[in-house]
Amino acid sequence: MSARRERLLTPRFVLVVGAGLAYFMALGMLIPVTPLYVKRELGGGSLAVGVTVGALFVGAVLLRPYAGRVGDRFGRRLLIIGGAATVAASTACYGLVRAVPFLVAARIVTGIGEAAFFVGAATMITDLAPAERRGEAVSYWSVAVYGGLAFGPALGETVLGDHHYLLAWLVSASLASLAAGLGLATTEAERSETGRPEPERSEIGRQPAVSRPRLLHRRALAPGAVLFLGLVGLAGFTTFLRLYAGDLGLGGSDGIFLLYGGLILVVRIVGAALPDRLGPRRAGSFALGAGATGLAVMAVWGNVTGLVVGTAVFAVGMSLLYPALLLLALTGVPDGERASVVGTFSSFFDLSQGLGSLVLGGVASVAGYRGAFAAGAVCSVVGFVLLRGGIDPRARAVPRGPVVYEPAVHESVAPEVAEPGL
Numbered sequence: 001m002s003a004r005r006e007r008l009l010t011p012r013f014v015l016v017v018g019a020g021l022a023y024f025m026a027l028g029m030l031i032p033v034t035p036l037y038v039k040r041e042l043g044g045g046s047l048a049v050g051v052t053v054g055a056l057f058v059g060a061v062l063l064r065p066y067a068g069r070v071g072d073r074f075g076r077r078l079l080i081i082g083g084a085a086t087v088a089a090s091t092a093c094y095g096l097v098r099a100v101p102f103l104v105a106a107r108i109v110t111g112i113g114e115a116a117f118f119v120g121a122a123t124m125i126t127d128l129a130p131a132e133r134r135g136e137a138v139s140y141w142s143v144a145v146y147g148g149l150a151f152g153p154a155l156g157e158t159v160l161g162d163h164h165y166l167l168a169w170l171v172s173a174s175l176a177s178l179a180a181g182l183g184l185a186t187t188e189a190e191r192s193e194t195g196r197p198e199p200e201r202s203e204i205g206r207q208p209a210v211s212r213p214r215l216l217h218r219r220a221l222a223p224g225a226v227l228f229l230g231l232v233g234l235a236g237f238t239t240f241l242r243l244y245a246g247d248l249g250l251g252g253s254d255g256i257f258l259l260y261g262g263l264i265l266v267v268r269i270v271g272a273a274l275p276d277r278l279g280p281r282r283a284g285s286f287a288l289g290a291g292a293t294g295l296a297v298m299a300v301w302g303n304v305t306g307l308v309v310g311t312a313v314f315a316v317g318m319s320l321l322y323p324a325l326l327l328l329a330l331t332g333v334p335d336g337e338r339a340s341v342v343g344t345f346s347s348f349f350d351l352s353q354g355l356g357s358l359v360l361g362g363v364a365s366v367a368g369y370r371g372a373f374a375a376g377a378v379c380s381v382v383g384f385v386l387l388r389g390g391i392d393p394r395a396r397a398v399p400r401g402p403v404v405y406e407p408a409v410h411e412s413v414a415p416e417v418a419e420p421g422l
Helices: 011-041 046-074 076-092 100-128 131-160 165-185 218-247 254-270 274-278 280-300 304-330 335-388
Strands: none
Touching: 011 046, 011 076, 011 100, 011 131, 011 165, 011 218, 011 254, 046 076, 046 100, 046 218, 046 335, 076 100, 076 165, 100 131, 100 165, 100 335, 131 165, 131 254, 131 274, 131 304, 218 254, 218 280, 218 304, 218 335, 254 304, 274 280, 274 304, 280 304, 280 335, 304 335
16 A cells, blocks of 8 residues: 655745746736837837847846756755846846847846746755655646736736836836745755755765766756747747737737636646656647647637637647656656756756747748747647657656656666556
């Protein structure tokens, strides 16, 4: 008989999720406001919109791997507080710039803060979760991510009104400051809770032999590549939705963002254990297929109905993609290297949004917004083929059902996958 499942929703766990909700509300506010600001106030075209939106993720890519090393060495709490504070300060400065290059520079700084916060909070979430419930923990954590995506854009458009851009920047900065304040109240998981072993002593016996955290963790590369392809379409969706909705005669994009984020919240909450039960390969394949289908519907069915239906299907796919592939990336990884894995893996998210916004911005300037959606669908199909084709052998090795992932003892030893719990 298996032991009773350990508790997941502890006060410390909920506090980190709360900080994440405030933080992603701050970022969510920027999603509809930034493209409008570039196009209407700064006079930029589709390419300028793509570059400005993607600049945030360029900054995140620059820091994300280093953030993993800092998190493994100095703790997750430092990243949470420092990252949220950086986002707050840089966002407050958006209203001081009046040219695209300066806004791009400010967005890069925001991205640096975004990388620090995300790695710190996401890793602390896995630290505080029982090993056999980490996929479920990531799903609950993503409630904060998509809660921000659901309600942040609506709040952004409400605060913006006709042209209150400065007020929108300041409200966003205030939410990021709230996340930093909540971060001050977080506490690191105890060494015994995370399973991290005590540092081994050298033969001399006085100095601990501490292994140096990795800058890029190889276990995250294949899952990260699939994530990159699956999320390119998300870059086009978030970058051009507000502008596309205007072309279709909608007064704003807040309703579509609420549909998108709300459906993801439902799937993530009701189906929180699906990545653990289905396994990374099955869950990831379903996510990529649904994502490609939703984008294709938006590209082919060029009216409000097509946008609504396509968004609904796309949301279902995106609800499972990140948890499934993060679970794959963490399979067989020692607990002391988890922040490095999360840092490397989430760098592919930033690459997808940064390069995706730039590339799809170019596509949109030639083939329109629907052409950008179609290009995103093609990328998702390529990701599906790679995952099913075995780009990461661990995807085939992980069985269905609740799984306990045992960390490899040494880097040179292939990870062992435990049998499903009874």
